Amino acid sequence: MQVREAIELQEIEKLREQFKRELLAAASNSSQQLDLIDAIQRLGVAYHFETEIEEALQHIYNNRIDMEDDDLYNTALGFRLLRQHGYNVSCDIFNKFKDDKGYFKQSNDARGILGLYEAAHLAVHGEDILDEALAFTTIHLKSMASSPNCPLTAKVSHALKQPIRRGVPRLESRRYISIYQDEPSCNKTLLRLAKLNFNLVQDLHKEELAEITRWWKGLDFARRLPFARDRVVECFFWIVGVYFEPHYSLARKILTKVTAMTSIIDDIYDVYGTLEELELFTGAIDRWDTKSMDQLPDYMKICYEALLNVYSEIEEKVAKEGLSYRVHYGKEAMKVLVHAYFNEAKWFHENHIPTMEEYMQVALVTSGYFLLATVSFIGMADMVTEQAFDWVFNRPKIVRASETIVREAIELQEIEKLREQFKRELLAAASNSSQQLDLIDAIQRLGVAYHFETEIEEALQHIFNKFKDDKGYFEQSNDARGILGLYEAAHLAVHGEDILDEALAFTTIHLKSMASSPNCPLTAKVSHALKQPIRRGVPRLESRRYISIYQDDPSCSKTLLRLAKLNFNLLQDLHKEELAEITRWWKGLDFARRLPFARDRVVECFFWIVGVYFEPQYSLARKILTKVIAMTSIIDDIYDVYGTLEELELFTGAIDRFVAWKRLFYFIF
Structure with a gap:
């Protein structure tokens, strides 16, 4: 083993020196040099050529080589490599690939679109052009991935699942060796170096793991x-x-x-x-x-x-x-x-x-x-x-941001485990309809129902059939919990359901009596229900309130409670991020200065929309609806407060033609 390693280390050193010369020879062809640097990094051997890579990129950055021409692939690759190495390259270099209306030009350059997609993942906050590039390239790449004629189908499919920026370097190196060896531009010296290097480093990792495992077993x-x-x-x-x-x-x-x-x-x-x-x-x-x-x-x-x-x-x-x-x-x-x-x-x-x-x-x-x-x-x-x-x-900020990412990743993982665990608990309660109903009620009131939509639907279908008598009517109950439950159920009446109108009147009288009774164990719940029945509450606010109540409930499911708390905090973080993004957009429009007569209602609009749908899968919908409503508020003020009749007629005509509106819509999003 030691002899083999010594021979391979010798060969690696020779290949390393040989490839250094080849990389230096490519200095006159920046496109070739960029391809080689990209391959070096993706093959996992960049640490052998740190000085050479740094010098080459510094030269490209100083002279803006391949950043000024109209080749999408080279521009995107140069941008990505420079950003990966900490160079402050402006994303404005991609403006030349847009048309007069500000949209990215249609292109059949598969390599270029894939390169732009990978480059877009190095965006920093507020770089709208890279957000647009990501949306544009994702649509085109999905189309390419399903096309039998696309020569890059395998690369495109993998990139859509896992762009370079999100890959684990060691795993990506192994995968990329298999891809690179079939590339027409494959450098045989670099390929041989990558294969030898991968195996030697793998042997080293095995030795390290063996040492660590011995230490662990000893404990x-x-x-x-x-x-x-x-x-x-x-x-x-x-x-x-x-x-x-x-x-x-x-x-x-x-x-x-x-x-x-x-x-x-x-x-x-x-x-x-x-x-x-x-x-x-x-x-x-x-x-x-x-x-x-x-x-x-x-x-x-x-x-x-x-x-x-x-x-x-x-x-x-x-x-x-x-x-x-x-x-x-x-x-x-x-x-x-x-x-x-x-x-x-x-x-x-x-x-x-x-x-x-x-x-x-x-x-x-x-x-x-x-x-x-x-x-x-x-x-x-x-x-x-x-x-x-x-x-x-x-x-510093980067440490705090990384802590936040790790914390949210941990909590998302825990939420998934808790979700699966609670699914089993809900299924186990199937033989006890009362317990299952309590669990479903808690799920909904804790704001985690969207995790269990199928399970709730199946359980309710099964449960309600049990509560009917021979004539098909629901059986009555006279206990305090039952009366409170009937009161809440009555608020879901539709027009003409007299029995629920009677139930509401009946339960309201009884609940008012209970609320004033010192002996009623449900006094707090009853008092709140009389002020605001579940049906009239804002789900997000009710979830926070109900978490405090549910944790003291004797029937509290610890799994569900933990899931609800984690879920609430993660959603709150998401809502904060959305509001921060919307606020930046709003401040960028500078309406406070440019349209001082208009109301500033963007935060109000956002919280209103959170009341409409708070779930994470509606994140884009919340941002869209908030922005449209905020713009509608501005337009309302123009018509109500500021515009003359002649100006309003012009504005109405512009909206009718929709050209201006489409441009505004694109600018907003």
Whole structure:
């Protein structure tokens, strides 16, 4: 094995030098050079040519080579590669591919459209032209993917599922090797280098995983901490996705071990520890010394000792390079995380519902990103300075944004698990109609009904047949819950249903009596129902209110409650993002200055539309409807307040012709 590796390393070095010369020879042909740089990166060998790539891109950037011509493919490829390497390239270079009306020109250039699609994924916020490019290219690529005559069908189909920007480099390298070898422009030197390199790096990863697995088995957590998840292999492959290159071998091992230990600690706080035990453990982490073990329960001692040993091992390895100061940052980041875990545990044990601000402040930390970002630097040799650690600890925007992304990804994953778990609970309740009805009612009132539309429909069809007598009428009930339920049901009457009108009158009298009775266990629910029956509530507001009520209900499903809380917070984040986007659009129109007579109602309009449909699948619909209503409000003010009759006649004619309206509509969206 060692002999084979030595021979292959020798060959890699020869191929590397040979390809450097070929890359240099392509300097006079920027189009060829861009293709080679793209291939280098996608084949996973870019770390062999960092200097050469940087020099080539700097030359292209300084001279705007291939950025000024009318070749869509070259322009898009140059834009993408420069942006990937941190160059500030303006997206305005794509304006030359638009027609006089501001639309992207139709094109049969499959490579160019695919290149523009990939480039559009490097947009930053507010770059409308790249948003338009993404919409334009997606439509065309979907058409190409279904065409038997398109030579790029396989590439297009894969790009639509997973654009380059969203791929895991190591997985994409393996896939791209198979594609690149069939390319007419395939460089044989580069292909051979990529294949040898992939296999050697894979061997290195196997060795690292074997070492980490031996360490993990030695800890014997499967027996000593049976409640904890065994995620060490999963953690390693996750870290390979962070950095796969050979020179990050130590960094991968450090980060995998800390991540695996963090998973154990997370399980202690989430699943196993009492609040008193967790308080002791948090204090021990703060002190960070072996003496603190004495006061911990036995199972916590096992975890605590293993954690301290991991950090001692890390310190021993980096101290050889004079980098032991880094371990201090790793410890402090762990303390921050553990305190956040403790806050979440405290909320749970005390049945406290935090405000959105409280929740996000803690939840962003418990995403684990801050710790992992810090620890990821520890093993990265001398390329990381102490200033880099200070930078992370200041939680800059990019760190906070990454925490948000990780937190939302975790919660989306948990929501999916909870959804499947609750589906099983709902199915298990099929033999108890009363319980199933309660669950369906809770689902709807907690604002998560859109997750279970099919299950609700099937259950209700089955349940209602059970409640009918021989004559086909619903059986009556005289209990308090039944009367409240009948009152709510009566609000779904349609015209001419006298029995429901009578039911409403009957139940209203009884509920008013209950509301004033100190002995009624449903007083709060009854009082609220009399003021605002379910049918007349705004679903989004009612969901928030009902979460507080439902968690104290003896029949509360913990799965459903957790799903509802996570779902509410994620939707609130989505609504905030939508409102921020709409507000930026509105401010960009500058109507406050340009049309000072008009009302500024855009935020009001948005919240009104959230009342119409709050679900995530209607995100685009909310933005469209909000913008159209906000524009309608402006037009209303023009007709009501400001315009003369002659001006209004002109405006009406313009709307009739619809040319101006279409342009305005395109500008808005």
